[in-house]
Amino acid sequence: MSLMTEKNGIIRASCYDEDIHTALGTTTKYKGRIRTWPGLTLLVLLLGIASFFIPYGAYKNRQARLEQARRAGRFKFNRHKIRGGVGLDVPDLVSDDGIIGNPKQYPATACQLPNYVSKNGKLYAIADNGTEVPFKIKGINWFGMEQLNAIPFGLWQNADNGTTVYQIASFLSSYKFNSIRLPLMIQHILMNQAPNPTLINRSENRAISIRSYFSLLKSIIKALQYREIAVVLSLHTLTVADTGGLWYNEHISYEDYLTAVDLLTSNLCSDDYWNVLGIDLKNEPYQATWGDKSDTDFVEAAEKIGNRMLSGCPKWLAFVEGVFESREAIIDGKLMEYNDWYGGGLAGAEEVGVHLNQHQKLVWAPHYYSSSVYPQDYFYSHPNRDEATGLLDAYGELSNKTLRKRIEGTMESMFGFLASDHGPALLMGEFGGLYSRDQHPKKTAQRTIDIIIDIISSPNWAGGFVWSLNPESIFQYSRPEEYGDFKEGLLKSDWLTADENYLQALRKMDSMQHLRKLPCFTDERSR
Template sequence: MARIVKRGATRILAATQHTAVQGAPSANQIAAAAAAARMATSCDACRFWTAPDFCSRHGVNCGTCGFSLYCHDPATTPPPTPPAPPPATAVDLQCRHGRLYDCTGSAGAQFGDCAAEFMFKGVSWFGMEEAYAMPQGLEWAQMSHLLDFIAHNKFNALRVPLSVSSVLDDNKMPDTFGGSQPARNLLVLLDLHRLTAGDRDNPLWYDSRVSEQMLVGAWGRLAARHCDNWNVVGADLFNEPWAAAWGGNSTAEDWAAAAERIAAAVERACPRWLLFVEGVSHTTGSGAPSAGSSQTEEGHNWAANVEGARTRPLAIRAAKRVYSPHVYGPSVAPQPYFSNESFPANMPPIWHAHFGYLAGRTGCVVVGEWGGFFEGADEVWQRAFATWLSEHRIGSFYWALNPTSRDTGGLLLDDWKTPNTNKLALLRQIQGTLRAG
């Protein structure tokens, strides 16, 4: 599926910037793509092509589609139109005095050069990190419909989970396709979510099959392809290294030091990108407190613990450094404080201790994941957290668009068409920055 990986990534990035004129996918086509890579034998199946000579061998003009799911009869398909120029100057977001600002088109030397404060209101759309390496839901709805849904509900960014193995296995292919018109203006955060496609659990940012060097190599490949995409604004360095420490004496567990090394490589490849660093968990794989002896006693879920930055801040360029905890409530990971008699009034001090102390002070904070089924105590928790985010002007990415998330559900119901109106009503109180263009 390596070629579908590349086509899928390019298709998402292109569609966040443009609207392509295409038909509707069939459920059978996409289900087959998710099941296995196979050689196509007809024009109708050209989206399954896996060999570089497919188009010429079958006389199919796949180039006119970009990563379209559908190709037309080559005898009636016009030649590809030249790629349209980028619709905007590459977006340059910077952290200044603990807040993100839009510095696009400015010299950036002085604080006053930047435009107004920028706040993320994003959503994750997963599937590319799986073995089938396709955004989920395309057997149910057109990508244009799903992206229109995201934009219509005032989200300004899309977080795209990927896997190291799929990025490294993918072959170089064209990055720009024509035949589209500007629209949507969604920003994109790339997220190396898994080491090997389809993995369910990565305790650290490396394992016996995928080294740190390979992870760095994957970021180099992504930067080479997408640094020039005007709306790709950041790199989420690695997802939820839950067995790691923030500092400490064990090089094998020290996520803070590893994040600095990875961030340095990404910045060399694309100095414009924001560098998102997730937190750690409550204890390391060896059982020690993840953030050292000064860590608070309240339990930390995966990636929620950024307490170590109090005494061990990251040596990453401050203008591009973003601390990005993941924060979940009772439907995802139970903690004793969810049963406290004062719940949810007891939560703000806990959020502040875990990561909130950084926001607006010594660093920029964007919550990389939060969400849940929005029922019972989880609904109470989400309402309290949404209010807290708004009050503290902290941006976030909601998990997830997908209704298939097993412990959260999504912004869409199971048919991938019906909105989850309760969640969307909650999220209306969070005001993301909508860019013109």
């Protein structure tokens, strides 16, 4: 910008100079203008310059402060990102107040709740106009809402540890996880229990409401929706004191259980929560029976609970686990006796299936774990079990080939026969164990998880949900001769760092055909 300058004036000599001759009547009266006008002009000019530079300087200072604040905000945001190798780059949300990754509320979407169906061994989202999009699940369990404090773990972000819902969703999206299974408690649903406010940093989770159980659940679903991540609601526990081997106990009646289902459908079955896939009807009903028409018959219970859900939300899916039984089968050429994993016993479904009032709404969702949960004999060669402690005091680790045969054989006996390209989808509702903390010399637990991942990524499976995101996940056996509490999840204890070995193992699921983000259907089209 250029500055204006004044021209120098020519000062005439005095009229009283004897050598100057003047004409009569032509005298000019200056009245002091020669002395005052240039000063006034300079003053006005200086005021004009000042009126420009003072606001301009203030503007520049404000911009500098804003830039400094943006840099500080970006530094803070990056410092609390979950670290774990190289994932996809996902764009970050910046609020109208300049805060990165901590919205006051998530932007509304125009997405409609699809009709979710289960057929041809896959899941489908179907739009109102008939558009069908098949998809498979690379999912993870995130627990906490099914426990005393009624809130998922990890949301206490501080200077040293903890994270936010936004960071969790961004991390999962960048590593191609497209679904979360959220365990819930029946008692909390019925009471609309407010979560423990000390377990969340509210200033870093501004869009998350903790007024009540449902306000928390809704706001978490919305946060995951921003990354197009699906949600499966697992009816996990009955009360604080009872996880529930059945769907009722002395404190929670069968009708209470159905009322909880009604509350979920009435609150969440809408376009506002289009990313909810449905309900896992009962987690690990290990005290139940299969198809015997008794009060503990889980076939009848699954049909009744599933139909109750469909009456309130016909677009959702019913995820059905198995029971718990002892069984024997010929595996790897040998007759073996073993137990189902809790939630894994679907052998009875070969004779007695689950039939819902709506077609193509059933999803089989059994569980299978490594020896970290219990060192079953079939994981080892020549196992010798101490009758007093239940530990193996002698055993041999199997070759990769033999271990895979044992796992495939037991899976086939429990539920693997349900995998097909024409029936309901089969996925793993839970799988896992110790991975990086496996203490077997030949990494039997780790190799088991690798084999599970390989199997559920095959064409006739619909994927699965690993247990779990939480570093507080407890497993009892780091090796078969050692019992204790051994903790490991996909995230490490600071909730800021991923277990890169485990993350890399789960990347094998990325090759599944039809693994994609949940489709968003609008009035005209899907994206």
